[in-house]
Amino acid sequence: MASQDISALKNYKALLFDCYGTLIDWERGLLATPQIRGLLAQDGAPDEQGLLAAFSPNEVRVQAATPGIVYDEVLTQAFKDTAHDLGLSATDADAKAFGDSVPSWPAFPDSADALKRLSDMGLKLIIHSNVHNAGFAASRKKLEKGYEFDQVFTAENIGSYKPDHRNFEYSIRRLKELYGIERDEILVTANSKLHDHEPGHIAGLKGAWISRPGANMGVKKFDHIVPDWEFPTMMDFADAMEKARV
Structure with missing residues (x-):
């Protein structure tokens, strides 16, 4: 990963997380069924x-x-x-x-610990996922270790699936209503370029790409989509966010 300026990461108050591919290893989970x-x-x-x-x-x-x-x-x-x-x-x-099969999909080994660190920094942790509520209920048990997600925005609740722009506008609107957080204080934090980073950019959001070595779905064939920051793991992202906020 090339050197990158992480100083602007201190400006974000809410992290808009994709779950499957970023926090939960959906490819390994799918292939294991x-x-x-x-x-x-x-x-x-x-x-x-x-x-x-x-x-x-x-x-x-x-x-x-x-x-x-x-x-x-x-x-x-x-x-x-x-x-x-x-x-x-x-x-x-x-x-x-x-x-x-969603409840059987495993979390990436670093997800829970990295999320706890980010929560301890006072950041709002928001799930923004193409999932149903019952499926995420099983996944969150693998992720919430000493903290809780601040909000969970699912496709089931929104009524459409990413990369539909309605999903992003819904999340942006709700974060403003709930916390007074503005668009430029929200950071898309996700693996999928197709589902998250491209539509996030169109919605005026910057993004941190959790590049997860070997990821296929939503990543391969999308090299033309260039996120604002890149981190191979969630722990690398937590390290950068911590350094930026010192």
């Missing part, structure tokens, strides 16, 4: 990265086409579509079980 393992074991299946590359656009398409459905249903349909696209066999039961 018995349903995905079943697809990968079939003749003609791609490798893991190829399967993720096939799954990601299907997920985005389902979210855009049916913004009112909850995230477990998005996963179910995207699984069916991916299997079909790849010429692989999958039952409705497989798809439903995959849709219910």
Whole structure:
């Protein structure tokens, strides 16, 4: 990672976190499900990265086409579509079980500790996620260790999915109403360039990219999207935020 000026990080009061891909290792979680393992074991299946590359656009398409459905249903349909696209066999039961897999996805090892440090700095920690409330309820137990998120803004509550600009305007408006925090005091903190950094920039928000080595979905093929800061882990980001605020 190139040297970067972190001094401006001291100006932010709220961190707008993507959860899955940034705090929760959704790619590892997806690939570990018995349903995905079943697809990968079939003749003609791609490798893991190829399967993720096939799954990601299907997920985005389902979210855009049916913004009112909850995230477990998005996963179910995207699984069916991916299997079909790849010429692989999958039952409705497989798809439903995959849709219910969010609670099994693991947190990145550094997420909880880094979030606790950021909370201790007095920053507002805001979840801004393409998830349903029941799914995040399971994930938050893996993340809240000695602190609590200040707000949780889910696609289920907003009624649309990122990168829809409505999601960002909703979060910006609510942070102003709840805390008097202005647009230029909110920092998008996320892994996905597609879902978070590009629409965040359009909404007038700067972003810290948690680049998570090896990340595929929402990252590969989006090199033209250049976040304002880059940190490979959440702990690196917490270190930088701490130094900026001294």
